[in-house]
Amino acid sequence: MAIRTLDVAAIRKDFPIFETGIAYLDSANTSQRPRQVTGAMLEYFEKFNSNIHRAAYRIAEEATVRYEATREKVRAFINAASTKEIVYTRGTTEAINLVAYAWGRKNIKQGDLIVLTIIDHHSNIVPWQILAAEKDARIEYVDIDDRGELRRDQFAELLNRGPKLVAFNLVSNALGTINPAHEMVAAAKRVGATVLVDGAQSTPHQPIDVRALGCDFYAFSGHKMLGPTGAGILYGRREVLEAMDPFMAGGDMIKTVRVEETTYHDLPWKFEAGTQAIAEVIGLGAAVDYLNDLGMDAVRAHELDITEYAYEALSDVDGLTVYGPPPSRRAGVISFSLDGIHPHDLATIADRDQVCLRAGHHCAMPLMTRLGVAATARASFYVYTQKDEVDRLVSSIKEAQRIFA
Amino acid sequence: MMATADDQFYREYIIDHYKHPRNYGRLEHPDISHEEDNPLCGDVVGMDFRVTDGVIEDVRFHGRGCAISQASASLLTERLKGMPLDEAKKINKDDVLGELGIDISPARIKCALLSLKVLKVGAYGLADIDEE
Numbered sequence: 278m279a280i281r282t283l284d285v286a287a288i289r290k291d292f293p294i295f296e297t298g299i300a301y302l303d304s305a306n307t308s309q310r311p312r313q314v315t316g317a318m319l320e321y322f323e324k325f326n327s328n329i330h331r332a333a334y335r336i337a338e339e340a341t342v343r344y345e346a347t348r349e350k351v352r353a354f355i356n357a358a359s360t361k362e363i364v365y366t367r368g369t370t371e372a373i374n375l376v377a378y379a380w381g382r383k384n385i386k387q388g389d390l391i392v393l394t395i396i397d398h399h400s401n402i403v404p405w406q407i408l409a410a411e412k413d414a415r416i417e418y419v420d421i422d423d424r425g426e427l428r429r430d431q432f433a434e435l436l437n438r439g440p441k442l443v444a445f446n447l448v449s450n451a452l453g454t455i456n457p458a459h460e461m462v463a464a465a466k467r468v469g470a471t472v473l474v475d476g477a478q479s480t481p482h483q484p485i486d487v488r489a490l491g492c493d494f495y496a497f498s499g500h501k502m503l504g505p506t507g508a509g510i511l512y513g514r515r516e517v518l519e520a521m522d523p524f525m526a527g528g529d530m531i532k533t534v535r536v537e538e539t540t541y542h543d544l545p546w547k548f549e550a551g552t553q554a555i556a557e558v559i560g561l562g563a564a565v566d567y568l569n570d571l572g573m574d575a576v577r578a579h580e581l582d583i584t585e586y587a588y589e590a591l592s593d594v595d596g597l598t599v600y601g602p603p604p605s606r607r608a609g610v611i612s613f614s615l616d617g618i619h620p621h622d623l624a625t626i627a628d629r630d631q632v633c634l635r636a637g638h639h640c641a642m643p644l645m646t647r648l649g650v651a652a653t654a655r656a657s658f659y660v661y662t663q664k665d666e667v668d669r670l671v672s673s674i675k676e677a678q679r680i681f682a
Numbered sequence: 683m684m685a686t687a688d689d690q691f692y693r694e695y696i697i698d699h700y701k702h703p704r705n706y707g708r709l710e711h712p713d714i715s716h717e718e719d720n721p722l723c724g725d726v727v728g729m730d731f732r733v734t735d736g737v738i739e740d741v742r743f744h745g746r747g748c749a750i751s752q753a754s755a756s757l758l759t760e761r762l763k764g765m766p767l768d769e770a771k772k773i774n775k776d777d778v779l780g781e782l783g784i785d786i787s788p789a790r791i792k793c794a795l796l797s798l799k800v801l802k803v804g805a806y807g808l809a810d811i812d813e814e
Contacts, residue, residue, distance in 0.1 A: 617701075619748035621723050625691065625790065637723055651724020651746070680692045681701075681749075 281575040288571070289661050300632045300666035305450050305478060305610050305657030307500045310564070314503055317563035318556040329555055330529060330546075344555050347562030348545070354565050355476075355495065356486040357512050361544040364518070365558055368509035369477040370400040372496035373444075375511055375524040375548060376473055377404035380494075381442070383522060384471070387413040389441040392470070394419040394427055394456075395647050396449040399640040401475045405444065419445070421647065425452040425601035432461065436468045443470045447479035451641040451655070452601035453584075453610030455479075462491045471517070477501060481659070482580055482608050484573040493517050499557065503660075504564035508557035511548070518544050525550035568660075576660055580609035583658045587611055587667045591656075594674055600648060609658035612639070615674065618681050620654040626680065627673035634670065691784050692749065699753035704760050707742045716804030717745075720792050725751040727796045729759070729804060738762050738770060743800075748793050750786070755797035757781050762801070771805050773798065 289295050291311035301309060321343065325336035329344045348360045357363060366372040381404075385391065391405050395418045409416050417440075419432045427445075436443075443465040447458045458474060465472045473494040479485060481502030487495045494517070499508040513521075523530055523541055527550040532540040541547045568576065585604040588611060591597055596616035601607055615623060620636035627634045635655040638645045645651060656670055709715075709730035717728030725747030732740040741762045743755045758778065762770055778798045779786060786794045 619723075621748040621790065621793065622692070622750070625787070629691070638721075642721075645724070651726075681697060 280578045281572050283571060283575050283579040283660060285579070285661060285663050289663070291567075292661055295661070298631055300630075300669045302656040302658070302662070302666060302670055303633045303635045304481075304659035304662070305453075305501070305655065306635055307506065308481065308503050308659055309661065310503055310505060310560070311567055313567050314505065314560045314563045318505060318560040321556045321559050328552060340555060343559045343562070344553070347558045347565070350562045350565040350569075351510055354485070354569070355480070355510075355512060356488050358488060359515060362512055362515050362518065364511040364513065364545040364548045365553060366496075366509045366511050366548075367507050367554065368498035368500065369398075369475060369496045370498075370509075372494075372509055372511035373401055373473065373475065374404045376494050376496075376513070377408045379521045379524045379548070380471070380517070381405075381408040382411075383520075385409070385412045385414050385441055389414040390435075390438055391416045392419065392432075392435045392440040392443045392445075392465075393417075394445045395421055396425070396427070396452060396454060396456075396641065396644050397444070397446055398450050398475065398477065399642070400477075401444055401446060401473075402643065405442075414441075418643065421454075421644075424603075425449070425454050426606070427454070427456055427461075429457075433464065436464055436470070439468055440465070440470045442473065444473040444475065446475035446477065448482070448608045448610075449601070449641070449644075450478045450610065451639040451644050451653070452612055453478075453607035453657075454602050455483075455606055455608055458490060458492075466491060478608060478610070481568075481576075483577045487512050499561035499564060502564055503567055504561035505557045507554045508561040510561075515544065518548075523550065524548055527551045529553070571660060579660060580658050580662075581605070583662050583664065583667065584609045584611065586664050587656060587658070587670075590667055590671050591674075594671065594678075596678070597674065600653060609662070610655065611657070612653040612655045614650060614653050615677065618677050620652045622681070623654050623674065623677045626677040627670065630669060630673045630676070632666075632669050632673045634673075693784060696749060696753040696782065696784070699756040700749040703743070703752060703756040705742050705756070705763070706744065708744060709740060709742050712742075714804045714807065716800050716807060718796055718800045718803065720747070720751070720796055723748065723793065725793055725796055727751060727755045727800050729755070729797070729800045731762075731804065733767055736768065737764065737766050739764075743797065747796075748790075750782070750790055751793040751796045754778060754782055754794050755800075758797045758801065767805055770801060773801065 325339040327337040329341040472492045474492045476497040480497040495512040500506040530550040600612045624636035712730035713733040714731040719726045727745035
């Protein structure tokens with residue numbers, strides 16, 4: 278079956294922000310949001326703004342239905358078995374913290390091994406460091422090779438030591454490396470590990486099937502996939518979630534509360550305490566609809582096309598070093614550095630040309646240390662990225678080189 | 683379409699101080715030595731001072747990072763040489779930004795003021811030692 282081609286010009290019309298003339302090359306940080314998403318949120322605020330799950334009147338019913346509808350959309354989007362496995366969080370960070378707290382505290386014991394990777398985002402490192410310190414557990418990191426890809430030999434070696442938990446990102450936010458997640462999960466499951474996959478950078482950009490992946494947990498954020506900030510997802514296999522205690526405690530996560538004892542709500546609401554980000558969750562549902570209309574295979578194909586174009590254009594620039602694997606094994610992310618020009622100076626000069634470029638450590642300081650750099654510049658792409666934005670980046674780079682010559 | 687503001691922001695003397703930093707290096711047996719970093723972008727600035735009779739007789743800086751952080755440090759060392767330490771302590775944010783002579787966006791202000799932080803912490807650190 279032929280993969281559809283994205284009509285980028287038509288897509289861009291759904292994103293009013295592009296009328297400002299910016300070249301937006303920071304979608305790995307946060308994506309832009311189409312009118313369909315902001316419109317769904319506005320509709321909630323203007324037509325049925327109310328709290329969910331607890332009121333008897335019609336607009337509250339409407340809010341609850343729309344809020345819960347996102348759960349089914351997300352379930353289908355990542356092919357989970359049940360909506361009970363779809364827990365709303367504020368984003369990937371909260372999802373991972375939820376697991377570290379509610380699963381980790383119960384299951385990680387003294388001397389247990391946790392395996393992470395050197396290309397993980399801080400949000401998939403720091404919660405485990407805190408847990409390991411508390412439980413006196415150990416953490417080992419899978420290293421990368423010279424192309425920025427995980428060392429499978431070392432990964433296999435670490436698995437032989439019987440880790441209790443293996444957690445890694447499907448796609449590196451800093452290098453764009455697409456990890457061989459299916460193989461990694463299967464290998465980790467064979468040695469009996471619980472597996473968490475950080476899907477923050479993969480879910481927006483390629484088809485995801487959590488059941489085919491076989492992981493126990495899968496976390497991602499809405500704001501990197503055309504949705505608003507403040508709404509994200511933790512997928513957890515039902516039996517694993519069932520065995521966990523709550524994360525946050527309070528209203529809405531309970532069945533009955535008596536002064537002597539409380540019984541918790543069923544999945545997934547057991548993990549959703551307090552008034553939720555209702556508008557944001559509704560917005561996330563609209564984002565999933567939007568991506569489904571485009572088709573995730575078409576999204577990936579478009580990004581590969583842009584990434585190949587950018588990879589070539591950037592590789593042609595004198596004094597520019599690109600980090601990470603070739604385009605076929607990377608998502609729409611290119612990290613690079615320039616001889617004699619600090620990434621922040623480049624980003625400032627690019628900004629004067631309305632080119633939005635990320636500069637810094639990308640919340641991956643262990644990786645930056647491993648690469649021997651303090652920071653890199655990073656361009657990242659999405660459904661609305663067009664080649665002329667890449668051309669504008671190359672012009673900004675050349676302008677920076679002229680200024681610093 | 684290139685904005686001309688680039689050239690105003692990265693004025694020639696800033697690029698010059700970045701590429702040819704003044705008073706760059708280390709002092710042997712400094713009276714004050716202090717280093718600070720900006721973890722967000724990896725900028726590092728350290729300064730060594732020789733202080734005689736309360737006057738900064740010599741100063742060197744070292745570090746790495748963006749043009750703004752390094753040029754700002756270079757400019758600051760030029761000002762500090764021969765200055766009484768008490769006077770150096772009074773140098774403030776506006777003095778440093780004024781010397782840079784450009785509009786610094788909020789995102790880059792930490793870069794511009796990193797060397798001032800080194801001076802402040804270093805200079806006041808010495809004062810503490812004196813009191814002991």
